[in-house]
Amino acid sequence: MVDMAPSSSGVPNAAFGIGKGSLPWPIATFMSTLPLAPLEIAGNQVLRTALDCRPGMFSRLDVYSGKLFAIDPVDCPFVFLLEPRVENPSLRVRTSLDGVSWDARISAVMLVLLGLLDGTYDGDALFFTRDLVIEGDTAAVLALRNAIEDAELDPGLLLGAPNLAAPIVSGSIRRAANVMRRLLGAPTSAQVPVGTFP
Amino acid sequence: MELVCPAGTPSALRTAVDAGADAVYCGFRDETNARNFPGLNFTPQELAQGVAYAHDRGAKVLVAINTFARAGGTNLWHRAVAQAIEARADALILADLGLLAWASRAYPAQRLHLSVQAAAATPPAIRFYAERYGIKRVVLPRVLTVNEIAGIVAEIPCEAEVFAFGGLCVMTEGRCLLSSYATGESPNMNGVCSPAAHVDYRQEGTTLAARLGGFTIDRYSAGQPAAYPTLCKGTFMVDGKANHIFEEPTSLNVLEILPALKAAGVSALKIEGRQRGKAYLAAVVRQFRSALDALEAGRTLPASTLGALTEGGRETTGAYKKTWR
Incomplete structure (x- = not known):
């Protein structure tokens, strides 16, 4: 485990607005006034839905399923702490990583992290262009990335849309996300070609 | 030319097939293949499902069992060969002499390819593998010019596959320490x-x-x-x-020399990157599918749009067009 203080990473948690595709600072400021509990509840609901649809998702992590991942949307006033245990995984939300001993940290702007979750982005290409920063246990990060890649986590699926409606929901969300990425200047060239997903 | 694409996961296999791969190569989740990364690769059950998916859509699956067997541990490699054949793999990609000998004896009807890990880069070496173990295709190292490839192809009794996009290894593969x-x-x-x-x-x-x-x-x-x-x-x-004394961070891309590779007699193009995600796969496979279709139809080849997926943000034709020798 790595004792983490945000100041030691070079990607400070409080550095909202860094990176291509950052959410506008008024949004980040507004989010900082909101309680974290609803976000944590929603995050856990998404996690449960994903595991209901893809029960074997975290088994691909093998020995790394017990690691603690700090997933850090650098343009948002919170971080996610994921423990992808095969049995009883957990997702917590914190305002910072102060005092948290994580095994691996994955940092990028929120739109990029969401794009990695649903396979819109290629992680290696984002790493080459420095739009994605990883620290700590590199093997654990790779295992998580590969597990998520294989799970094919469509947005519609994650939001619990019924089977028939899921592709429509996914398509709408992806189109909206692409518009936001374009407007905010997020990396576009590491994305899957338009039309690959429904 | 056959388009051979990487698949690190079952999802990647489906992506590659749907994007237009003629064949997909993959490996098991252990040390028997040269991309043994955490969370990557296939269980025997996943492989069988992947083969069925590919075959239903007219694509082949090649299984890489291309590391060198450990002394005292050859059973792992033998089991991988048996499991790949049981899954109805179209070909096995092998490098180890002992494994080639064993597989060619135990499964004489199974199509075998010679992995780049075997570092066979001369006609006599390739002929040895073809005559002795019946290999039907050799994957050539990334250190040859197009002219050298043409010279080799003219003198070997099997197909030649070359790397087309992705990682650029300049070492003697299989022997790099x-x-x-x-x-x-x-x-x-x-x-x-x-x-x-x-x-x-x-x-x-x-x-x-x-x-x-x-x-x-x-x-x-x-x-x-x-x-x-x-x-x-x-x-x-x-x-x-x-x-950078060995090589600079850059990716191989042969789009602009596809006609020359075809003229050299190359039978198959290999996209590198079993560790890459679906976004990479979809983009690269689609571009090469489109380029190969254009080449066959005599149309102008598309310009590369893959720069952002490359290592270091740079593309090269590597040794294929080297001018210093």
Whole structure:
């Protein structure tokens, strides 16, 4: 485990607005006034839905399923702490990583992290262009990335849309996300070609 | 020319097939294949399902069992061969002489390809594998010019496959010891160069330091493109100057020389990158599918749009067009 203080990473948690595709600072400021509990509840609901649809998702992590991942949307006033245990995984939300001993940290702007979750982005290409920063246990990060890649986590699926409606929901969300990425200047060239997903 | 595409996961296999791959190559989740990364690769059940998916859509599946068997541990490699055949793999990609001998005796009807890990780069060497073990295709190392490839193809009794896009290895593959030197593990034996467990990235202010096995192998200033943490792409001090002495971070892309490769008699093009995600696969496979279809139809080839997926943000035709020899 790595004792983490945000100041030691070079990607400070409080550095909202860094990176291509950052959410506008008024949004980040507004989010900082909101309680974290609803976000944590929603995050856990998404996690449960994903595991209901893809029960074997975290088994691909093998020995790394017990690691603690700090997933850090650098343009948002919170971080996610994921423990992808095969049995009883957990997702917590914190305002910072102060005092948290994580095994691996994955940092990028929120739109990029969401794009990695649903396979819109290629992680290696984002790493080459420095739009994605990883620290700590590199093997654990790779295992998580590969597990998520294989799970094919469509947005519609994650939001619990019924089977028939899921592709429509996914398509709408992806189109909206692409518009936001374009407007905010997020990396576009590491994305899957338009039309690959429904 | 057949388009052979990577698949690190079942999802990647489906993506590659749907994007237009003629064949997909993959491996098992163990040290029998040269991309033994955490969370990657297939169980025997996943392979069987993947083969069925590919066959239903007219694509082939090639299974890479291309590391060198451990003394006292050959059963793992024999079992992998048996499981791949049971899954109805179209071909096995092997490198180890002993495994080739065993597989060709135990399964004489099974199509075998010679992995690039065997480093067979001369007609006599390739003929030996073809005559002795019946290999039907050789994957050539990435150190040959197009003319050299044409010369080899003219003198061998099997098909030739060459790398078309992705990682650019300039070493004698299957014999590279750089990773072993730094980590004690190698692609040849353990299936990984730069095993992820030995890789460490640290932010030092605005600089990103990449370390392998405790050695700092490169530092990237803010905004500078990063590379895979392999020693061959590291920066070394020579005569007081820091430089890439083996190779610079860049990706191979042969789009512009496809006609020359076809004229040289190449039978198959291999896309590298079993460790890459679906976004990479979909983009690269689609571009090469489109280019190969254009080539067959006599149309103008599309310009590359793959620059952003490349290592270091740069593309090269590598040794295929080298002018220094």
